[in-house]
Amino acid sequence: MAKRGDYMVSSSGSSNGAHKRLLPDSSSYAQEHAKKRVHISSRTEYTYAPYHDGYQWRKYGQKMIRGNTYPRCYYRCTFHQDHGCPATKHVEQSNSQDPPLFRVIYTNEHTCSSTHVSDYMASSIHIQQIADASLRKAEMEIPRLTDCVAGHGLVKEEKDATVSSLLTVINGCDVVKSDVGHAALQEITPFLMDRNSYEAIPSVSPVQLAASDELKTDFVEPPESHWFEPLDLGWFMEYTQTG
DNA sequence: AGAATTTGACCCTA
DNA sequence: TAGGGTCAAATTCT
Numbered sequence: 449m450a451k452r453g454d455y456m457v458s459s460s461g462s463s464n465g466a467h468k469r470l471l472p473d474s475s476s477y478a479q480e481h482a483k484k485r486v487h488i489s490s491r492t493e494y495t496y497a498p499y500h501d502g503y504q505w506r507k508y509g510q511k512m513i514r515g516n517t518y519p520r521c522y523y524r525c526t527f528h529q530d531h532g533c534p535a536t537k538h539v540e541q542s543n544s545q546d547p548p549l550f551r552v553i554y555t556n557e558h559t560c561s562s563t564h565v566s567d568y569m570a571s572s573i574h575i576q577q578i579a580d581a582s583l584r585k586a587e588m589e590i591p592r593l594t595d596c597v598a599g600h601g602l603v604k605e606e607k608d609a610t611v612s613s614l615l616t617v618i619n620g621c622d623v624v625k626s627d628v629g630h631a632a633l634q635e636i637t638p639f640l641m642d643r644n645s646y647e648a649i650p651s652v653s654p655v656q657l658a659a660s661d662e663l664k665t666d667f668v669e670p671p672e673s674h675w676f677e678p679l680d681l682g683w684f685m686e687y688t689q690t691g
Numbered sequence: 692a693g694a695a696t697t698t699g700a701c702c703c704t705a
Numbered sequence: 706t707a708g709g710g711t712c713a714a715a716t717t718c719t
Contacts, residue, residue, distance in 0.1 A: 507696060509711060522710070538710090 490555045498539045498550040503558060505537065516540060525558060533560035 495501070505523035513520050518541040525533040534556040542551040 506694095508713095510697075511709070511711095514708060520709090 489557055490553065493552045493554070494542065494549055495552055496547050496549060498537075498552045501552075503535070513540070517544070518542075525560060527560035531560040533558055535559075 504526035506526050506528070507521060507523050509522035510519050511522070520538050520540040523537050523539065525535040527533045528535075535558045536555045538553040538555075540551050541548050543549050
């Protein structure tokens with residue numbers, strides 16, 4: 449990585465002249481880019497909690513991608529500078545459901561001795577609770593929808609299809625479904641009731657979903673699209689507090 | 692004040 | 706040449 453001292457000042461093309469851009473020496477810059485093209489590994493995951501994957505990330509860019517409804521956010525490992533950790537990830541919202549599902553593309557493995565905690569049980573329980581909350585919320589919304597369109601035929605099949613779609617997602621989650629898991633869930637629930645304590649939960653792994661087209665098309669797109677901040681789990685906190 | 696994020700320009704690849 | 710990925714100054718947050 450070129451250091452600040454390696455850069456030359458050049459005009460950015462901006463008309464006000466106040467915005468100068470530092471450009472690297474061209475040869476070192478080309479070498480750096482050549483290195484970046486060699487990706488060690490890459491994988492895609494779908495998750496409701498794109499930020500809470502046990503690692504610390506720093507956002508370094510955001511961009512609207514052609515054809516996408518939502519922007520793509522670029523993150524790299526917090527220890528990129530300190531330890532030269534090459535891990536990066538791109539996060540983009542893949543639908544406008546509530547909760548929204550995010551597509552996360554991980555590139556390169558962590559080489560830092562980062563903060564990842566493999567507390568699988570805690571992660572799974574947490575994910576299970578999010579999934580359960582999602583389903584219960586959907587089940588509450590559906591009768592309301594039925595009332596709205598009474599006489600206009602929101603038929604049982606549509607309700608079933610919606611629930612089926614949610615179950616497809618939830619069943620795709622690599623979560624704890626045992627009684628043990630639920631018992632442990634009871635124990636951590638008080639923590640989840642407090643937003644500040646929630647932030648202190650050490651590790652939440654991504655929900656492991658098949659990155660298939662079937663999964664994506666199984667969602668029913670609502671008429672309006674809303675973009676959710678990847679960190680926003682407000683809906684979940686509200687739900688756990690009210691019911 | 693230092694850390695983190697936002698933003699818009701630049702560079703590279705296809 | 707368009708689009709995606711990255712950089713770094715400016716801005717916001719803690």
